[in-house]
Amino acid sequence: MPNPKRRHSKTRGRKRRTHYKAVAPAVGLCSNCGEPKMMHRVCPSCGYYDGKSVTIPKGKN
Numbered sequence: 001m002p003n004p005k006r007r008h009s010k011t012r013g014r015k016r017r018t019h020y021k022a023v024a025p026a027v028g029l030c031s032n033c034g035e036p037k038m039m040h041r042v043c044p045s046c047g048y049y050d051g052k053s054v055t056i057p058k059g060k061n
């Protein structure tokens with residue numbers, strides 16, 4: 001098993017992680033109901049994806 005020869009400093013790890021950025025979620029509008037929804041996800045308000053009803057949304061029965 002390869003193993004690190006020396007421990008590196010807290011600063012070194014933290015400096016590497018300065019490049020880690022939070023990414024804003026891709027939000028779009030549902031083509032069925034027009035509500036804002038996350039892209040590439042089933043619409044939480046109507047349960048549609050790609051023009052088809054995929055799920056029954058919770059709390060709306």
Ligand SMILES: [Zn+2]
Binds near residue numbers: 032048
């Ligand atoms: Zn919808």
